[in-house]
Amino acid sequence: MSTVFNFTFVPWFRSVAPYIHKFRHQTFVVGVCGEAIAAGKLQNLVQDLALVHSMGVKIVLVHGFRPQVNEQLQAKGLQSQYYKGNRITDSAALDAAQEAAGQLRFEIEACFSQGLPNTPMAGSKVRVISGNFITARPMGILDGVDFQHTGKVRKVDAEGIQRALEMDSIVLLSPFGSSPTGEAFNLAMEEVASSIAIALKADKLIYVCEVPGIRRNHDQPAGEDNPIITEMTLADAKALFRAAPEAEKPTDTGFYLKYCIKACEGGVERSHIIPFAVDGSVLLEIYVHDGIGTMVVDERLEExxxxxxxxxxxxxxxxxxxxxxxxxxxxxxxxxxxxxxxxxxxxxxxxxxxxxxxxxxxxxxxxxxxxxxxxxxxxxxxxxxxxxxxxxxxxxxxxxxxxxxxxxxxxxxxxxxxxxxxxxxxxxxxxxxxxxxxxxxxxxxxxx
Structure with missing residues (x-):
């Protein structure tokens, strides 16, 4: 058994080595949807991110909290309200979002603090830094719908985040921002992650989400004739996005693709969409040649x-x-x-x-x-x-x-x-x- 293990482990480890060297000192922004945490994937995901961090990658982690906020509202007998895929954040929804964000942040920090023997976190010392790195503005009124406390990213404090990363810390951010007048706004995790990636000139933007990746025939079922596109150019991504129906749900083809396109147009060379349902998907996407999800590449940078x-x-x-x-x-x-x-x-x-x-x-x-x-x-x-x-x-x-x-x-x-x-x-x-x-x-x- 030992000999068989050696024959499988050694070639695999050697094949991973070029990627370890390549990504050392690079910056990755990772957006994790709240559904992944609700599905119990947080612990393994944190362990994988800690491993990537230990190999010299600078990581900014942005968590979502869509199901957690819905659960908080439901517990209070209230309904979640959306319009064109964006949450309408009234005062009750803002309270629920702040409560959910606080709980999730403590839960994520606790996972990074683990160090039990005989676990992937043994001997790891991961410092997590959070902060008010996002300035927001109100989304306002769209088609007569007042989004109230829902906001958009106005500015990212890239210098502050960079300083935290240079301290060998993982930066953890909730999808919240404050206005210059002190108002708090609920933001979309996907927009926060892409905006940070652009501001930092990150090497990768990775969404760990509900979908396994992008299929070319979005209106057909998964199968051998409609596989995941493992790599697509920015031009192909834009063409596919234009052809897809308007995305309102996270499982729609254009939902995450829109933010990958935005990031690539903003100077991020590679954006990824990978499934949280597959254990180790972050490691598979980063350290295996063909990856597991879809990678959007800005060909202009590659010439x-x-x-x-x-x-x-x-x-x-x-x-x-x-x-x-x-x-x-x-x-x-x-x-x-x-x-x-x-x-x-x-x-x-x-x-x-x-x-x-x-x-x-x-x-x-x-x-x-x-x-x-x-x-x-x-x-x-x-x-x-x-x-x-x-x-x-x-x-x-x-x-x-x-x-x-x-x-x-x-x-x-x-x-x-x-x-x-x-x-x-x-x-x-x-x-x-x-x-x-x-x-x-x-x-x-x-x-x-």
């Missing part, structure tokens, strides 16, 4: 985009040295112009530093990743990884189940990234007919 006819000359200039030394098969200008829509490029300051093409073979639900090139001037900076992720994303959007490459010199690079070698007979018949048996290229496949 990765689909090629256009204007890029043909730059692609030719990039791949020419690799064609001359035999690394790549020679392609004519005419071929590249014809296939330009298949190409993805990485561009820095108007110069193309990397490219790759995807040629689909729909009859076998696969696609060839071809002409993979990274300039010698930027090799070792992760551009190859960015191209691979983009090609995988495009392949999934086409409904492909795998991608393959033919290579004579870079086999190990692909194997390290999840490809496996297969016999050339595996190739789709149309590609097999064009296979150069004299070149003896290795065929590598990655299943998506």
């Amino acid at each position: 990765v985009r689909q090629a256009t006819p204007d890029d043909v000359a730059g692609i030719l200039q990039l791949i020419e040295p690799f064609e001359q030394d035999g690394t790549l098969v020679k392609r004519s200008r005419t071929e590249i112009e014809r296939d330009i829509n298949n190409y993805t490029i990485i561009e820095h300051d108007g110069v193309i530093f990397g490219c790759a093409a995807l040629y689909p073979y729909l009859e076998k639900s696969t696609g060839e990743m071809a002409a993979v090139t990274v300039s010698p001037h930027s090799q070792g900076q992760g551009d190859g990884e960015k191209l691979l992720k983009r090609i995988e994303q495009r392949a999934r959007a086409m409904g492909l189940k795998s991608i393959f490459v033919l290579t004579t010199r870079t086999m190990h690079w692909f194997i390290k990234r999840g490809f496996e070698e297969v016999d050339p007979d595996w190739l789709p018949q149309a590609r097999k007919n064009k296979y150069n048996w004299d070149r003896k290229s290795k065929v590598l496949v990655k299943y998506l």
